Amino acid sequence: MGSRLEKNSDSVRKRIANHTFDGEDGEEYGGSAFGGFTDYFRRKKIKLQNLDADIRAQAADKPPIFKGIVAHVNGYTQPSLNDLHTLIVQYGGGFMQYLDGKTTVTHIIASSLTPKKVVEFRKYRIVKPAWVVDSISAGKLLPWNEYRVVDEGEKQNVLAFDKGKVTSQANVRPKGYRDQTDASWYTSQLRGSQSGPASTPTPTSSMRSRFSKQRLPTPDDDIEDLPPSYQPPVAFPVANTTSESSKAGKLVSPPKTSPSISPQLPREEDNEVDDIHASLHDSLYDDPTPPVAQEARPDITHDGTRKVAAEEQAESPPRNRELTAEEHNAILLRDPKLRKSTVVDPNFLEQYYRESRLHHLSTWKADLKSQLQALANEKTSSQKAKQKRVPGARRYVLHVDFDSFFAAVSLKKHPQYKDKPAVVAHGQGSGSEIASCNYPARKFGVKNGMWMKRALELCPDLKILPYDFPAYEEASRAFYDAILATGGLVQSVSVDEALVDVSNLCIATGGSDGRKVQEGSNYREQAKADEIAQSLRDQVKARTGCDVSVGIGSNILLAKVALRRAKPAGQYQIKPEEVLDFIGQLHVQDLPGVAWSIGGKLEEIGVKFVKDIRELSKERLVQTLGPKTGEKLYEYSRGIDRQEVGEQMVRKSVSAEVNWGVRFENQEQADEFITSLCGELQKRLLKEKVKGKQFTVKIMRRSPDAPLDPPKHLGHGKCDTHNKSMLLGVATNSKEVLMKEALSMLRGFGFTPGELRGIGIQTKLEPMKSATDGSLEGSQRRLQFKVGNSEPVSAQKIPKAVDEDPIQDDPETPRKPKVPLEDEHVAYGAEELNHSTPSRRPLNTLGTQFIMPTQVDPKVLAELPEDIRSKLLRQTRQSSPTPAARNAHKEEAPGTPTNAPPRSQ
DNA sequence: TATAGTGAAAAG
DNA sequence: CATCGCTTTTCACTATA
Secondary structure, three states: OOOHHHHHHHHHHHHHHHHHHOOOOOHHHOOOOOOHHHHHHHHHHHHHHHHHHHHHHHOOOOOOOOOOOEEEEOOOOOOOHHHHHHHHHHOOOEEEOOOOOOOOOOEEEOOOOOHHHHHHOOOOEEEOHHHHHHHHHHOOOOOHHHHEOOOOOHHHHHHHHOHHHHHHHHHOOOOOOOHHHOOOHHHHHHHOOOOOOOOOOOOOOOHHHHHHHHHOOOOOOOHHHOOOOOOOOOOOOOOHHHHHHHHOHHHOOOOOOOOOOHHHOOOOHHHHHHHHHHHHHHHHHOOOOOOOOOOOOOOOOOOOOHHHHHHHHHHOOOOOOOOOHHHHHHHHOOOHHHHHOOOOOOOHHHHHHHHOHHHHHHHHHHHHHHHHHHHHHHOOHHHHHHHOOOOOOOOOEEEEEEOOHHHHHHHHOOHHHOOOOEEEOOOOOOOOEOOEEOHHHHHOOOOOOOEHHHHHHHOOOOEEEOOOHHHHHHHHHHHHHHHHHOOOEEEEEEOOEEEEEOHHHHHHHHOOOOOOOOHHHHHHHHHHHHHHHHHHHHHHHHHHOOOEEEEEEOOHHHHHHHHHHHOOOOEEEOOHHHHHHHHHOOEHHHOOOOOHHHHHHHHHOOOOEHHHHOOOOHHHHHHHHOHHHHHHHHHHOOOOOOOOOOOOOOOOEEEEEEOOOOOOOOHHHHHHHHHHHHHHHHHHHHHHOOOEEEEEEEEEEEOOOOOOOOOOOOOOOOEEEEEEEEEEEEEEOOHHHHHHHHHHHHHHHOOOHHHEEEEEEEEEEOOHHHHOOOOOOOOHHHHOOOOOOOOOOOHHHHHHHOOOOHHHHOOOHHHOOOOOOOOOOOOOOHHHHHHOOHHHHHHHOOOOOOOOOOOOOHHHHHHOOHHHHHHHHHHHHHHOOOHHHHHHHHHHOOOOOOOOOOOOO
16 A cells, blocks of 8 residues: 555645636637537637636736746645636746646646656656745745655655664554554654654655755756656655666666766666675675675575575665565565565465465455355345335345454364453564454454554554464354345355345334334344344354344444444444434544545545535535535435345456565566466466456556655555556466566566565456357356366367357256256356246255355366466365364464464463 | 546445 | 455545547
């Protein structure tokens, strides 16, 4: 994640920029009948220039301070865009409303910029609005340099300047990755960084200009003369500039003669090797200030001595030269243990995905979704009619949720900690993320997603439990079986959370048509809803030993907010008469779809509680948040939510990404890794029996101001993200095709491999029709787990089978008219809807078995290319054995003791 | 104006 | 010694013609 502050100020900017522009599109700009839009914009530009002439003419008395300057305003500024515009024009300057690349702008005025914009505007002089104001009050053009906004070297200078704080900057991350998202980070920004003076500086820091002065001596030098990648020399060992210009030399022209600058460049490229050795030597020998270059070589691999880890301190002493990112990684990776947990390890993907909680959550969710969808399709038409709600009738929606799911389930194996503060996490390291914490732990302020460091500060006695993914799957299965048994309409939210619409059950009990308001029947309906919830909770408790809570309301929104009140281990029903009061007193961020970003925007316009939203007009909301979000919140604040439970959505995309452990030493490793990612994606596409046409590569790259080693072990740290997407000629699931494009897109970014911190690929799925060649209408075929007579897929066909539809290789199932056995998992092709029979009903109830993703469809398996198949088999073998076997495996993992849970105090 | 591409946000 | 920061959808914005 990039800095939230930057991102936000950007959005603030855009937002304000937007309505500043409002009203400017008067009718005189209306597109001409045939001129098209080019013409429209051309005329608009002319119009604006005419306007400028008017302004200038009316301000003839004012000195032409800005003569020769053409300015453009980016985003939110103080004074506003319009005021700046007027001022600049009045004082003889030119103004461009749009950056069209053709017109030369000499200065861009902005208060702050996102990293993206920094890159985009690299070639411009970017100044603060104060430059304009101050120049006018000074009566002359002040040097723009004093008002520089972007100064890529600044933060590094700050760090170098203040060495002692470098490490603390690296290690002190005020809040956890997840944690930053709640609470008002606006206010915490205002309060300042109490967690340490070196916490990430903001781009808007006013110190910026001060540093820039020292750095760029010439006040008005032509920055266009600098190479795009030029960054000022810094003492702090951040390798981005040097590595980039040296490694990616072909992409970047070397610095042109810029005499005031070149002398400051730390060294010539030739010295690189020696310097590496020197640095390496230092790091190896733990000597912070040694001048001597010894014969230690970066490429020796023999040692494994503990000392190597000391290179992390290569961060601290400013060397005569900083390592390139690749060199840094190379040193890092010399520790074999560490190397094994990075992307350069051939088994990384398999291992990583096995341990990643977020991966599991995502996979489970997708799987549950399609299985429930299949079940819904499976229902007979009579059942369906029964499920169909009367329009306009009252609704009773249950939101059911495990209490601290992972923690609760893991605690079953460690019951002795049940009443002590306990969390589920991978290890006790400072950057280990807390996946789940029980209620005793929450009392200390520990939260999900928090980093261990913080959690231990809050609660030193915290017990750390290992993950137990198979147990989670097991509990989830029991949970869903119980939920389906209610007979309501079910929608999966996640592995431990579901929505159940029990309106029909309740209304039937109430004995009315469900529309009229009748005291008696209303009461009976509500009682029935409570009763269903209670018995459901009992059921789940009996089956899993864990508590679930249930929120009940007349729509999804209300069920969800009621759930908050219900926890832990309880239930709560919001009655119609209390809806407005109840929801009104909630904080806006308690509403679904509102988190720190939207919450922040609302806070800006004075909205803190849901009831405050009701004070605002819909227009205001729409203007602030956009049409959809604005309208949604307008309704939410009044307790309105039209969404229905159980609406089915077809999957639209498949992706795979890794943003942890990404540390490359060279381009080959990056290429190799993205290749294996493509293999992973192919595997997933085959499993879903789908193909994709639009292909996207996503890259996370270390932010220039982020330390080479982020606070979290092997984490991505602060990053800028980049996406590139392309349309493939034809929808495919072919690893080879994907690979080829992925590689070329990766290179297209032109990033030096050592700076990469995350890589992901995604394909948007083709509309079902073309993806399935018309032989199959739904995606539900993926649920075909029926084993048995799977026809042999000829092995030699496999390699190129990628581009033909695997489904074609499957002669029997789509047309098969009858489903063989109740207790088998069968295909639910679309056609089957027509002749489904009541006899299959048991599948909907307790007979249902959910297949979790660790179990692979053998048929799919048979179609995979050999290498993937063997990998998969290995994986499957590892995940299917008994829990004991799994735990045995887990115990090998460092820091996750299973038999001997952490007793340390 | 329509549409495609890009990126942010949210969820668990 | 560490640690496993995924995946999908929706929305908003921008560029483009």
